[in-house]
Amino acid sequence: MAAASLVVVPATALAENGTATVQKGSVGYLAKFTQNSDRKVTISVYSPSMDRNIPLEVILPADMSQPRPTLYLLNGAGGGEDSATWQRRSDVADFFMDKNVNVVTPLEGAFSYYTDWEKDDPKLGRQKWxxxxxxxxxxxxDTTFGTNGIQSIAAISMTATSVLNLAIAKPGFYESVGSYSGCAETSTWPGQNAIRTVLALRGGADVTNMWGPLDGPGWVANDPVVNAEKLRGTELYISTGSGLPGPHDRLDGPGINGQVDTLAEQIIVGGVIEAATNYCTHNLAxxxxxxxxxxxxxFRPGGTHSWGYWQDDLHNSWPMIARSMGI
Incomplete structure (x- = not known):
């Protein structure tokens, strides 16, 4: 493997444990850099809009001899703060071992929908994702890792909505979007019900702090179905199961480990959630x-809202995502 010359944090700034602290600036800046291995680093980036450091994990390209593109790969509703992450529930580390791309994943953002909230929430605080x-x-x-400035984004479940929302907020910024098992609608009852389930029931937040009243203009402005014209020119890969049991819904399936109660929850709860995302995804189509x-x-004929299918989605969408970024 080529030397990691494109990680441009000065070597003199690194302590023996591989940690670097960078001076504060007036805009977003690198606050911390920890080299975990030759291919994986953990960083913190200061966010002026949220006035705090955001931790992120970065998988480096297989060959760093020239600038490479970036894939922003978001975790689901837990935002990387729980155990339901790409690193813990999928083969993402092995999958990208031979790929020439920077893979960047935030390790915060639980129940935030990775959007800009209109008001600070008493439970979640300030969210300006x-x-x-x-x-x-x-x-x-781009500066830290010497990228070529080309980027795409992919995500699951809650954040499968977010990546489409981010794409309509800045058309053309992403070369491609991978949206796996999400509900693109935000201004309809099905879409808002999905959001209420995540924010209120799981996150304990006031949903109106995100985009205002449910019948207000904020929910329409952030609806990828209503604003689908803004997706023109961005390559899209959008997937969902039917909610019926599929090939990964079995006792020897990923994450089940022979546990009957775990499988039952995946089939029942995961089936209901996936049936809802299937409905939303047909409307987007x-x-x-x-x-x-x-x-x-x-549109898979079977499959629940679970990690085995999302790993498949990442693998299946990668050829399109890679092609869009010139890999």
């Missing part, structure tokens, strides 16, 4: 077809 992901973070990533906007849809 759209500003962070679109404006504050990319320049730091119909909308894009009406506008003659090309997209790749994978």
């Amino acid at each position: 759209q500003t962070f992901l679109l404006e504050e973070l990319p320049p730091v990533i 119909n909308r894009l077809a009406q506008l003659n906007i090309p997209a790749t849809f994978d």
Whole structure:
């Protein structure tokens, strides 16, 4: 493997344990850099809009002899703060071992929908993730890792909505989007019910602090189905199962470990959630077809809301994502 010459944090700033602390600036900046291995680093980036450091994990390209693109790979509702992460529930580390791409994953953002909230929430605090992901973070990533400035984004479940929302907020910023098992609608009852389930029931937040009253303009402005025209020119891979049991819903399936109660929950709860995302995804497919906007849809005949299918989705969408970034 080529020397890691494109990680441009000065070697003199690194302590023996591989940690670097960088001086504060007036914009987003690298606050901490820890080299965990030759291919994996953990960093913290200061967010002016949220006034705190955000931890992120970065998988480095297989060959760093020249600038490479970046894939922003988001975790689900837990935002990387729980055990339901790409690193713990999938083969992501092995999958990207031979890929020439920087893979960047935030390790915070639980129940935030990775968007800019109108008001600070008593439970979740200040959430300005759209500003962070679109404006504050990319320049730091590009400078620190010597990227070529090309980026795509992919995510699951809650954040499968977020990546489409981010794409309509800044059309053309991402070369491609991978959205796995999400509900793109935010201004309809099905979409808002999904959001209430995540924010209120799981996160304990007031949903109106995010985009205002449910019947207000904020929910329409952030609806990728309503604003689908803004997705034109971005390559799209959108997937969902039917909610019926599929090939990973068995006792020897990923994460089940022979546990009958775990399998039952995946089939029942995961089946209901996936049936809802299937409904939303069909509505998005119909909308894009009406506008003659090309997209790749994978409607699986079976499959629940679970990690085995999301790993498959990442693998299946990668050829499109890689091609869009010139890999």
